[in-house]
Amino acid sequence: MMHGLFFQNIARHIQLDAEEEALLKAKLHCRAVSKNESLLKAGEHSKMIYFVTKGCLRIYQSHQNGEETNILFCPENWWASDVMSFSTGIPATYSIDALEDGEVIGIDYRDLEKLYIQVTKLERFFRILFQNGFALYQNRLTLALSTSADVRYVLFNQQYPMLRNRISQKQIASYLGITPVFLSMIRKRLVS
Amino acid sequence: MMHGLFFQNIARHIQLDAEEEALLKAKLHCRAVSKNESLLKAGEHSKMIYFVTKGCLRIYQSHQNGEETNILFCPENWWASDVMSFSTGIPATYSIDALEDGEVIGIDYRDLEKLYIQVTKLERFFRILFQNGFALYQNRLTLALSTSADVRYVLFNQQYPMLRNRISQKQIASYLGITPVFLSMIRKRLVS
DNA sequence: CGCGACGTTGATTTGCCTCAACGATTGTGG
DNA sequence: CCACAATCGTTGAGGCAAATCAACGTCGCG
Numbered sequence: 001m002m003h004g005l006f007f008q009n010i011a012r013h014i015q016l017d018a019e020e021e022a023l024l025k026a027k028l029h030c031r032a033v034s035k036n037e038s039l040l041k042a043g044e045h046s047k048m049i050y051f052v053t054k055g056c057l058r059i060y061q062s063h064q065n066g067e068e069t070n071i072l073f074c075p076e077n078w079w080a081s082d083v084m085s086f087s088t089g090i091p092a093t094y095s096i097d098a099l100e101d102g103e104v105i106g107i108d109y110r111d112l113e114k115l116y117i118q119v120t121k122l123e124r125f126f127r128i129l130f131q132n133g134f135a136l137y138q139n140r141l142t143l144a145l146s147t148s149a150d151v152r153y154v155l156f157n158q159q160y161p162m163l164r165n166r167i168s169q170k171q172i173a174s175y176l177g178i179t180p181v182f183l184s185m186i187r188k189r190l191v192s
Numbered sequence: 193m194m195h196g197l198f199f200q201n202i203a204r205h206i207q208l209d210a211e212e213e214a215l216l217k218a219k220l221h222c223r224a225v226s227k228n229e230s231l232l233k234a235g236e237h238s239k240m241i242y243f244v245t246k247g248c249l250r251i252y253q254s255h256q257n258g259e260e261t262n263i264l265f266c267p268e269n270w271w272a273s274d275v276m277s278f279s280t281g282i283p284a285t286y287s288i289d290a291l292e293d294g295e296v297i298g299i300d301y302r303d304l305e306k307l308y309i310q311v312t313k314l315e316r317f318f319r320i321l322f323q324n325g326f327a328l329y330q331n332r333l334t335l336a337l338s339t340s341a342d343v344r345y346v347l348f349n350q351q352y353p354m355l356r357n358r359i360s361q362k363q364i365a366s367y368l369g370i371t372p373v374f375l376s377m378i379r380k381r382l383v384s
Numbered sequence: 385c386g387c388g389a390c391g392t393t394g395a396t397t398t399g400c401c402t403c404a405a406c407g408a409t410t411g412t413g414g
Numbered sequence: 415c416c417a418c419a420a421t422c423g424t425t426g427a428g429g430c431a432a433a434t435c436a437a438c439g440t441c442g443c444g
Contacts, residue, residue: 135439148431148432149431149432178432179432179433179434180430181432181433181434181435181436182432185432
């Protein structure tokens with residue numbers, strides 16, 4: 001049942017026949033996650049790529065001083081992984097954990113490599129997925145380099161209105177690359 | 193001859209047989225570019241993806257006030273394109289031009305879509321290419337959000353020692369998201 | 385109920401920008 | 415090939431954006 005959202009997501013870019021869908025389905029690992037649970041810790045090898053069917057994950061980097069930088073929120077219908085670690089086997093630089101109770105579907109790296117051969121359309125699906133992610137980060141990078149924090153906050157609210165009330169300001173501040181204190185000041189200015 | 197570097201680059205991720213190589217070769221458009229020449233202007237539709245065999249390109253966004261933000265330098269052996277425009281046909285948000293005289297190999301979008309079907313390995317190649325680019329931008333974004341300009345400058349010099357003396361400070365400043373004036377101050381501090 | 389994390393507010397400091405002026409370098413037309 | 419203009423890199427003075435430090439009320443959770 002919860003596979004519904006998953007195959008719907010796949011169908012956005014490729015059309016699988018019944019046999020292909022079955023091959024893929026056989027390799028899916030459904031899993032519940034609870035708030036603050038960790039799905040990947042920096043330093044580990046990221047063996048799984050996750051699709052979120054319920055709840056919300058965050059992908060972040062931890063720094064020496066104990067601070068963290070969120071690089072992506074992954075609510076329902078998003079994919080989450082430390083891509084570099086997943087694809088090359090090097091230790092993860094990012095960590096992933098859950099911001100809410102929820103459910104994810106995981107695919108193992110070795111299974112996916114086999115699936116790429118059995119179901120070559122999947123190669124196309126992930127090509128398009130990474131292509132879009134590439135463009136998304138490119139856009140975020142331009143924003144980070146060229147606009148001020150209040151503009152970035154307004155755009156965040158416009159682009160992810162769902163997340164606005166779901167995610168704590170501390171997490172949003174980290175995503176925008178500012179301190180919670182400064183985000184609070186921005187919000188005060190915007191209300192007036 | 194200049195195709196050498198191109199097929200070497202392809203061979204990093206997939207192995208083409210003679211026939212496949214010929215199919216691909218037939219669709220390559222070699223082209224000389226001169227310094228400051230434009231390969232893509234924001235607003236146009238990006239029909240081509242480029243591979244640089246000689247020289248160096250920059251991909252950047254122009255802002256209303258006339259300023260520009262470089263998001264990527266593409267020296268020899270790199271690929272350049274406005275990925276979103278190339279893959280969806282929407283108008284380009286980025287512009288591309290040459291920082292030096294050089295040579296590029298272009299592939300047309302329609303040709304590539306056909307090639308994906310004739311030579312399915314190419315789907316894999318570009319999946320990996322975008323996967324790596326995805327990770328690269330993810331990393332740049334984290335840096336931009338969490339570190340100061342002098343750290344970013346030092347890392348840039350470490351990662352791209354080749355480019356350090358090839359690219360003007362104005363362009364590097366734009367890539368780092370700071371003003372040329374401030375980059376000059378950073379350099380002064382670092383020398384001492 | 386009480387503790388700890390969160391959000392707000394104020395005072396102060398720091399990172400980076402703007403504006404402006406000046407040599408040095410590049411490039412361009414005569 | 416030279417002369418002049420334009421762009422580039424540097425330096426200094428002053429301003430704004432965002433961080434730090436600290437204090438306080440509130441809420442969620444054990």
